[in-house]
Amino acid sequence: MPEAVTQWKWMSLAHSKDLAFGMNTKTIVTQKDLMVQPNAPRFLREGDRMNFSGKIANLTDKELTGQVQLQLIDPTTNQSVDGWFHNVMPNQYFTVPAKQTVPVTFNMEIPYQYNKPVTYRLIAKAGDMSDGEEAVLPVVSNRMLVTESLPLPVRGNGTKNFTFEKLVKSGSSETLNNHSLTVEFTTNPAWYAVQALPYLMEYPYDCAEQTFNRYYANALATSIANASPKVKAVFERWRTTDTAALMSNLQKNQELKSLLLEETPWVMQANNEAQQKKNIALLFDLVRMSNEEAKAIGKLHELQSSNGGFVWFKGGPDDRYMTQYIMTGVGHLKKLKVNTSNDQLNDMVKNALPYLDARMNEDYEFMMKHNKGKEDSDYISPLHIQYLYMRSFYPETGVPGNVFKAYNYYRKQAQKVWVKQSRYMQGMIALSLFRTGDVQTANNILKSIKENAIHNGEMGMYWKEFTGGYYWWQSPIEIQSLLIEAFTEVTKDMASVNDMKLWLLKQKQTQNWKTTKATADACYALLLQGSDLLTNTPEVTIDLGNTVIRSKDQQQEAGTGYFKKVFDEKQVKPEMGNIKVTVTNTSSPTGGGREGAGAAAWGAVYWQYFENLDKITPAATPLQLTKKLFVEKNTDRGPVLEPINEGQPLKVGDKVKVRIELRVDRAMEYVHMKDMRAACMEPVNVISQFKWQGGLGYYETTKDASTNFFFGQLPKGTYVFEYPLFVTHTGTFSNGITTIQCMYAPEFTSHSEGVHVTVE
Template sequence: QLNGEKRNFDFPTTESDRGGYGVNYFFVKNNRFYQFNDVIKVPWTSKELKIEYATFRDKTLPGSEEKWKVKITGYKNEKVAAEMLASMYDASLDQFQPHTWNTPTIWAYYSNYEVWSGNYNFSLVQSNQRAHQVHATKSLVKNYDQLFSLHPSRLMIFNVAPRIVKDEEMMDANNLQEVEVTAGIGMVARQRQRKNIEYLTTDTTALIPKEERPAQQARQVQIRKNFNETAFFFPDLHTDSAGAIEFSFTIPEALTKWKLQTLAQTKELAFGLSTKEVVTQKQLMVQPNAPRFLREGDRMELSAKIVNLTDKEFTGQAQLQLFDATTNQSIDGWFQNMFPNQYFTVAAGASEAVKFPIQVPYLFNKALSWKIIARAGDFGDGEEDAMPVLTNKALVTETLPLNMRGTGTKNFKLDKLLNSSSSETLQHYGLTVEYTSNPAWYAVQSLPYLMEYPYECAEQMWNRYYANSLAAMIANSSPRIKEIFEKWKTKDTSALLSNLQKNQELKSVLLEETPWVMEAKSEDQQKKNIALLFDMVKMSSELSNSFEKLKQLQSENGGFVWFAGGPDDRFITQYIVAGIGHLKKLKAFASGQEAKLKQILASAIPYLDKKLKEDYDRLNRSKTDLKKYVPDNSNIQYLYMRSFFPDFPIAKVSQPAYNYFKKQSQLNWTKQSKYMQGMIALALFRAGDIKTPTDILRSLKETAIVNEELGMYWKDQSNGWFWYQAPIERQSLLIEAFQEITRDQKTVDDLKTWLLKNKQTTDWKTTKATAEACYALLLQGTNWLTNEPNVEIKLGGVSVSSSGASQAEAGTGYVKKTIEGGKVTPAMANISVTVESSKVPLQGDSGSWGAVYWQYFENLDKITTSSTPLKLSKKLFVEKNTDRGPVLMPVNDGDELHVGDKIRVRIELRVDRDMEYVHMKDMRASCLEPVDVLSEYKWQDGLGYYETTKDASTNFFFNSLRKGTFVFEYPLFVTHTGNFSNGITSIQCMYAPEFSSHSEGVRISVSE
């Protein structure tokens, strides 16, 4: 008991108290309870190591041989047996991604939490006194060995000495992200450009008097070549008997600041960390400012900074030497290096710039080796490196899509080819035409996707069954169809290639250089599995196997679960039962399967009837105004599903609910989405109502967009998060509605055309969308698969025809022909496409499509913009600082930029349809340096894309590109003076290379 007095309490601290401990005290005054907690900190100084440098230089010469000695001691300066990790790298890399080691913190510190309750005469004490055990979950990510950084936050220690949960010790990587800086020209284009080109060589440098070349002096100056960014990495250094570590290395020759990091540890888990900086420098230093690359025709001043670190002014001479990197021959004269020797005077502790004007010649598009050497009295320095010289010509691909509906003749014109003779520098490379006379077969090639999905949920198990049932029906519908399958397996194996893999030579970037290699391989495998899908013996086995697995996912109450062990799912059940309704309507039950499916229906339909009654009862219990209620999507999906099975009577207890929701749907269809309107129309039509479905379809036609190429579709085509926000499934259902209710074959063919055109530029992404699309395309209305149109394409006097089975692919009727560059003429720009019936009249107004690709070489600054369904516009802006803040000023033709200007590139892209797997490449001038050099995934205005920076271009990869207008911007800095080609911006859909475009080429001028 304390009465106005102070009392001291002594707590002896021992080694066992490392990490700290807590003191809790409380008192009562005036019937009020007070509680306080204190933490006594006892640091883990016994687990600290000291790293001292016995021999070490923080300033040294580039390329010097170093031998350093490190001494490691314990916290009482005692000798210890330790191992050490040591590394040193160029500290300038930290501006991209800081790289710092941390001492592993595995020795826990006390964290106190304790509650004393005064409500029960202090008899209740609550405290947590042990580590929380967190059960580890199995990770599917494979982690490789990484640098130390243990997470102390994984430990929760309460009120006692630490008890480490070893399963929770985690390691964290401090990885340095790579900057990809490789040549920005494609290898294929480079090889093509070199055909029929003779390189110029020179044995002498006529414009430079030999007496001005101090060759003997140059040999005496150290020419720095080794610019490795990592000086050393020693992971396993051990102390000797004296507790010291010695290691030797040769420091690279860059003039820079280096970051040295050492991390030591003992068997007792004591740790020490040290970070130091080392500078490599010389009394006289030459620091060239060379660009990443050059381009043919560029005129520039190659500059270098001469630095004087002495305390006296000096005067000297700098020299530029240029060599062909492949032959090591001097090419100063070819590059018009007319002033290779520049004199300089630099004050003490100052720097001066020297500049060498050069002109990059045409027909030199290979590696250039350069040396800049500076000498003043007894001081000298030099640097040697190489850079690529890119061709100023680009392989340009102009594309012209060829689209037809039905039969007849249609004329097209490739205007740029027609006017190609006006350019003296243009070289034809080739003209390719391809055409698919019956694209409906692409839907057949999608069927294997339904049977391959790896997850055994109810929806995908049903779609495996569904795909095999449709395949059996298709295969048995015509001997001709079976014959086509056999040709695909044996002869036309190219028919089973992924669309991403086709036409590699016509694409702007090789598939292997994109993020979509695996997607292409996946689609390729799906198509090759057609052979398995239409194997009749395997088909029967797959049907039985899929049915048994599907039946196991049906609960005792009749509902299907999504995955085994889960609750029954109303939507999944209605989806599967509606799918059975599709097979019933098509009479597509395989032999022996109808009775099995009736077993499923016998319990699934009563389950769904009961669910609808529960909805009705819930409305009544909540006292909803039944006259104003609008049925939800589940109610409407039920009515659509139920319309397939009038032979299954509705239970009397569910009949009022069915009648109510049918009536409300009939009265409120205008308040529903177009997808739901189609379901309502089919449900009411099958229930005997003619007027309402007719009104619904009339309204749908009035709000639709009809396009000769794209067919009929609706403006709101975006995907959503929910099952009823799916444009592919909606289009498929509306095909079913128009076919069954109005039998409007023209509208049905228009709707089918949009579905197929969607497949041309994208991939149907889900099993559900693929199943519905195949159902609508292959089995609704006219059978497009039986069509075998003859197609003739005329390009001037050259004809390409699908007649004659030797050159046309079976089924799709795909043909392709390439005309060599030497035979291409402007007259081939006038193109006509004729589609005619063969032996059997064509069914329906089916579409067909193809494309013409004209490839040519042209100087970048002479390339004009092209206009296709992809439209590109590129503009440069210079950022000016004003009283109002930064302002962007457009860079117009003839404007002059200045070194140090901040440039903002703005690319405007317009897309008239949804596309997938799109690559956009933006070239830049060699005088421009990118700010964003790390490759990363970006998100902008609802669009996600991958952006990667190369030496000569910035590349954008879009997995999905929706219809609309997009603007992309990124910053650059001007680094060199001269006149430069800025290249072009190009874009291409990798899935359908006929959809491509490019901007015009421009030149930019830069002064000081």
């Protein structure tokens, strides 16, 4: 029965076989004449000073006088720990008027190094009446294992210096204890594109786009496997010995993450990605690949209608965009010199091209009819531009004479209005014009695109318009992939191409490429220069002060060249914060070494240490956190928020607003943010739920000592989160810190500083 002074209705029902029934209702009140009601916090934190409060209720018609006692007990030994907790006045006298309550408080200090829960017993006695209540409270440590990280992005050959400021200065703290120092490095991230290929093969829906991408993945995999014996050997190692390469990024480096994967909402995503990577062994089984190719082409043939167009799902109408997408994909494979000689596939191409030519001609005739026989001076849609780009892959199949007028009109429109188009459309126009003889306009378009680009040493070359959207021409991964193709083919500007490939790979570092379209286009762009990127194996030397790590001395993952080295607490020294990374290529890829000179590699250093919460200083990586506390006060102008400064006292009953400002400089996925709180604060939001705020969706869940936020997707930008708390106890309390970490790339982690809260 719940311990509350309330009235409960007790209802009973009895019935016989012939449905005669009787019913009875009684009321029960769960109360005693003398009742003690403790107001215990959810938890205690080492080092806090607090006033443990409660109240004594007198339900009789006369005044009661008696004694109340607080007992603190170690539940593991059943021994008193009043002395440890400085519970110096465990017995107090009270007098309660009739039908009233009085408060009682006990001063206590939570000891350091206690490391166990504590049982409290609050017992009140008055004459022959008594009442008591007992419960167990967790005691949480005031020290925290903090993970500081320093990303190590490197471009090409050469040496780059990094300084881990906090590690260098760590010797100045008397309370800091080192736990470990971990170095990890990936020498050839281009292999992450290959590891993503099974995602194309495995998608569960039998629509035209995904059926084609199954064929695309198998054809691409066959080409990669046959490209070089070295590449084939990597797949064999993954399948037999180097199985860690096939783990999901969400599953790797659990010891460096703030939260176990099992405690997040992303267990299924991790399992799915791991399964996709494991299936890479199946994907690169050459016998299986040829069977899968034939199966995918057969299914695709079933999705082509009699007029040559492909339907999205079987039984639906022919879909012009889907047909153009599939024909473009076949064109991509031809560009990559992938063997596409298949009679059934050739027949599909022969039927699809006239279908698309006819649709363009219909659009032209429709425009002429509604424009009184005159050509519109400003009429072209993304679908028309996609057609021009797709058609440029098939110069051997000329445009029919009856369609040439329409084709020529849309080509001229593209030459005229390219300035008004999106980056994706501009890239398609540049490629289609370049392949059909207009080299000057194509170069002008790419010159304009390059002038508007953002250049960043770590992130490479990209565009500020990369924000995503609802339409097929607004996906950042697909846009970047197409622009890589344009710069590779039209200007042969390999420096820009390498910068753009770097951006594409950096997206894979913090995100799981989400769609089959994005994955297919990214693989196409990264492998556009053949397999040279994959066969390139740089040697890396990392100097941590006087300690040297060489990649050739480490056990490297096949393909990606990933390795990890861990130093225990006795080996960690402040001088290791002075870091030097040197990269030398053992093989120079095609292109006079230029591609190798700009190829990306990345890694990170993780420093883990124990420190008192109130001595932790803020850390900033590409994730930046600021935590502020405000007290809400009612005025004649309505509620007003006043900032709480260090040492400024609060009062019991105050409404406190926690404000967390988060800045993130790149899109990330699977991000966890944990906000700790003082033992004197009680949350208002206690129901876990999914929330939307400013276009950002996240899951918020409240625990006893913290509030947790889970972001499936966290776009680049600045976000502000607020939630309310009420002050419930007096004393001095540590309020903890706020931490945030990308679970997909744990090197991106940050935290706020620790603060103290005083309640009078």
